[in-house]
Amino acid sequence: EDGPIKVGVILPMSGGSAYVGEGIFTGVELAVKQVNEAGGVLGRPLEILLRDEQLRPDVSTAAMRELITLEGVQHFIGPATSATSLANSQIAREEKVVNISPSAKTEALTAGENLHDYIFQLAPTTDVDGVRTVEVLKGIGTESICFTGFDYAYTHDWFAAVRANMGDIREAGAFLVPMNATDFSATITQLLSADCDTVIGTQFGGSFIAFIKQATPFGLFDSKTVLWGSNTGDHAVAAALGAELPAGLWASAADVWYYEGLESHAAYQEALADFQGRKETDMWPITGYNAVKFLAAAIDTAGTTDPTEVAAALDGLTIQTPLGEITIDPETNRANSPEFYGRFEPQDGSNAARMTDLRLVR
Amino acid sequence: MTMFSASIWEESSMGILQVEGINVSYGLSKVLHNVSLKVGKGELVALVGRNGVGKSTTMRAIMGITPSSSGQILWKNRPITKRASHLNARDGLGYVPEERRVFGSLTVWENLDVARRPPREGLEPWTEERVFALFPDLEHFLTRPAGLLSGGQQQMLTIARTLMGNPELILLDEPSEGVAPLIVAQIGKKIRELRDTGVSIIMAEQNLDFVLNLSDRCYVLEKGMIVYHGTAAELRDNEEVQNRYLHI
Amino acid sequence: MFANPMILFIQVMNSFSLAMNLFIIAAGLTLIFGVLRIVNFAHGAFYMVGAYLALSILGVTGNSNLGFVLGVLGAGAAMGAMAFVVERVLLSQLYDKEHMLQLLFTFALVLVIKDVVKMIWGSGQYSISAPPFLRGAVNLGISPYPKYALFLCIAGPIIAVAIWFFMERTRWGRILRAAREDRVMLNALGTDVKLVYSGVFVAGAALAAMGGALAAPRSAVDPGMDALVIIDAFIIVIIGGLGSLLGSFIGALILGFLTVMGSIYLQEWAIVASYVMMVVILLVRPWGLFGKPDEERH
Amino acid sequence: MAFLEITDATKKFGGFLAINAVTFCVERGARHAIIGPNGAGKTTLFNLISGLILPTTGSITLEGKRLAKKKPHEIVQIGMARSFQKVNVFPRKTAFENVQVALIASRKLQYNPFRGAAELFRDEIMELLEQVKLGADSERRAGELAHGKQKQLELAVALAAEPKILLLDEPTAGMSIAETLSSIALIRDIVQERGITLLFTEHDMNVVFEIASTISVLHHGEIIATGLPQEIRVNDDVQRIYLGRE
């Protein structure tokens, strides 16, 4: 068979989380460009077919089925979130197509009954995050901790993992708010009066920005150490908040453009900056980038586009990524992707704060 | 098949309002056919005819609420055929609809206030006091929401409201409908007084006694056409027209 | 919490400032419904556009006190101008048609506006900071409290009284209320109802936009902000009684307190609290707290 | 015991006494008119009897059954039909369908999701429409009929319910002389023919005296006189407050 190899890409492209989808998609485009410029895979170029998942499992599964039945797509990257990824994974199992989830962190995606041969999870799961988070907390010297966040799977799982690992760190309260809440003043007041030295939280996107802006005048960041999950270490967040990003906030990120520890990362950043036309790039592209690279490598290894064989090739596959070697565990179908942890500090000569004390945790 | 009475309309007298051959349709059904009429200054003209012959439609067309598809309407010799109704109202046309369209949630006073417009040269300006002198009932209900008034009270309010706009020509659609006999008589008297102050009036009415006592001239409509016009006295004497177009 | 009166006080303040933030948004929705009888789904989108417009204006003026005032007013003016065009060219053709078409129209407007915003400003997040004189906290004697939240507590009632005065105590207000009932008749009484309608739609849209600009310093400017606000605004307007300004004010207070107290006592179950409240209020008072039944005489 | 009995009925709107301790009865088969100035409380009285509003105090019975707490549709099912002062039809249904709905409801077919409605009761409906001179308008939408014709349609709809007692609130207001005359004849005939008891209001005295067998006069919410038409016609109070003839 000739002609391009079709890759279905299903991401949130509208609404409040569109920035995630657009970010991941940028990485996908960059990687596909690189692969194709290098002669493609098995001599065939990759072709992207993009669909908007709208954060809705019914929409994301419908898109997947459409791509399978109408376009004959057999390889998928996406969707971005846990709920949509879980749903699409079922279709992948039924239709026997390769499905690489670049950013969903839920344990459930590749645990128990849900694990099957065709689903691969690149983002570190919440269990992994839990261990890493506690490590960082211990480094900070946290003795007591408060939790806050949206009431959804990622929050519950991450908090559970932190609790399971935190040893003698004392829990002083958990203050969950409904998904997509926009007013956090009550929670902030509660956090202030709670008996903890550290706060960890999960609101992301616009809600994280709202939280910061509401909490700052109350002095939350002056009186407590704050560590945020949900990849809020993203440069996009720092750029949006500008001078309003409180110094000293701890966060994690899949990637930061100013990391200087690896040659491969510098090369990737140069290419990305070139591709996007700006030097200060965001975090999400790397997830899409790695997903494409994994897929291309697997097809190459398998020597065929047949999804069953490609899936088999992904098991145990190791590739070179901008952040070093990453391997997909053949048992769990999870990749051991690293993530950055760090503490925001304002930068001279720049509006956007950057993370210092940057550690690339594996 | 028209039965024009010849005597009355002297071509020389200039009408304040001239309607020339207008046609009106609702969707596909044509309701008015070539309706022409004239009203002189200070004249009271009646439109009579059975239900559904087009009396109200004629008034709505003049007011600019239901536009006519062809023909011409001249107000003080200027064409107003397709003009929006608020401009007509500001230019001295007043409309009292048949369905008593009071603003139900506004109080009686607010209903009057909303319709208030500057006085017109040569006409005594209308004030609340003058209106209440005309309809004493209304004064008792100043602060009651108009929607709670009885049917007849609403009828009075619609007339009063239009007067607050200081109109030069009033289109009165069935003013006596639903009004008690005593008040009908009073309204009749007031209408005559109004006319005597120089206001022109076009009135559609079913109550023939009322019409014949009040009006200067009458137009009889049948199926959207003017089939007769003459002075009130002529119509009173013309039993044939009465029997043919107004009785059974 | 009740053991500590200071915290209780802060939470009450939190409730009130949130309520006023919500009220400013709901006021425009009430106004448009009250006169035009249109359930404006695009209200949230107008709110979002307002925030983005303020963002762009502040980009030019810089983050000064004057810049902020210009941003808020400019957002209202620019949104109002756009609303005027939309009303004149499109919406005005639908007044005589079925109610549901207007609903469909405003829904379509949401889709269009969202994408146009995305085209102009992208899908990333932005932030507007409070103007210098409202930054930081003020000491209320027993505890510090954000100045900006305090500012909302004052701005809300002022806006409420201004609108109330306009609607109930001026002839203009009476004309608006008459227009809601019978526009054809009002027109025949000499009022340019088309202009009244445009004016109301413009004013409602401008209020939404200014609401967006005013809300921005305590939230993010991003493409999801419209969806989050519209349901809150609807709940307020409905429980207060459609078209009733006082109702919206009280409705905003109720929702504000419920949101704040709910997130303390109900935590994540607060998600259903506002709906439970709406159900209860509508069952007890089917026309909302201050709404009037559309009673007719027969 | 009278057919319809209103005993000491009072209705207050806020502080306003619209109906004040009204007691009167309508005999079976009577054609009873209620007259009175605008705002006297006639429509309010009708609304009380037909269950649209609840009396503040007092009782209303039809054939001995208490009506006061019943819902309008229950009162209709007992055998009362009414028309409204302000025309009240199904505007987008044809005249034919307007009458058909009344028939379906009176025969309790509204619970049947399977019985086709299309041509149901055609003959009966056409006969009723002919009677009110709307035969030619049967396929026109009610809302598009001229005001007076809608009033005629209301009459047909009320009759279709085959009531024992019929309440008509100003049935001929807005009708032309021609239609008024034929309506008078129609109402009188049908009521007599079917043995329907009639309670109506009207400001057109010709109509009142043509139809009524008994007349009550309502003033400021109180019945100030009841009697035969010839008695009422010469009653001084009625002359003064209502008819206004010197």
Added chain:
Amino acid sequence: MTNRSQLAFLALLFLILLAVPFMGSRYLTELTVQVMIFSLLALSLNILVGHIGLVSFGHAAFFAIGGYATAFFLSRWQLPLGIAMPMAVLLASIFALMIGALCVRLKAIYFAMLTLAFSMLVWGIIIKWKPVTGGDDGFVGIALPQFLSSPQNFYWFTLAVVSISTALMWVLSKSTMGQIFVAIRENETRANFLGVNVRQMQLIGFVLAALFAAVAGSLMSMYLRGMYPQSAFWTQSGHIVISVLLGGVHSFVGPILGASLLYLLEVTIHQYTQYWPLVMGLILIIVVLVLPEGLIGLFRKLYTSVRRE
């Protein structure tokens, strides 16, 4: 459109639907399944909107309840389809009876908002009742009966269920009950004074509408192999309202046209641009301005112009 032309349209549609699986495209077959389900959903809402004149913004609740219940009965209790599906529909109808009894006391926009509130309560419960519903991740993975697992068979099953439901709703709309529904829409007071217990009839309509919505939900959950909380969210309800309006409420087939067009547009525009909301929005605006009676208005215009020639 006259009854006869609507019937002709439905018959033609049915014939076309019979042919779809033989066209050899699995995509087309599956797409048609979804279009049929959404059409059924729109038709069910039209009992309320078009006939009774009540606009529900919470109709999706019953769609969701039907879907979740089917999923639960099939997967957790492992009931056979012949029992699971009717039980799910019955359950949704019981919910409708309870919710409807409270909602029909309200009018117009207040009715719309109360239904919305109830549906959001249902949504909240779905989100929070994780052990039964799967919470915000959704109920993932439904054990479908063997005979439904092939796309072809699923198509035939859907066609049968949707056709029977449609036929029942057609009969209803032309029945004396349907006539009374319309009378209530036109003038509640007048209907009341003809002896119609308006609240009771509205409740009957509400339950019937919910019943067919639950059938649609049941089919959808099986088609999706899962059910998700978004299906009870108010935007889903709004989507149904829009399909109905787009098609036109005053005819039987309007909602079918509306739902089909809306869904097909969404799917196809998606394939061409990520700016699909913009394109959708513009199309909707044009429809509203040019075809105020919905798509059915277009058909009617075409029909009369053809007749005239």
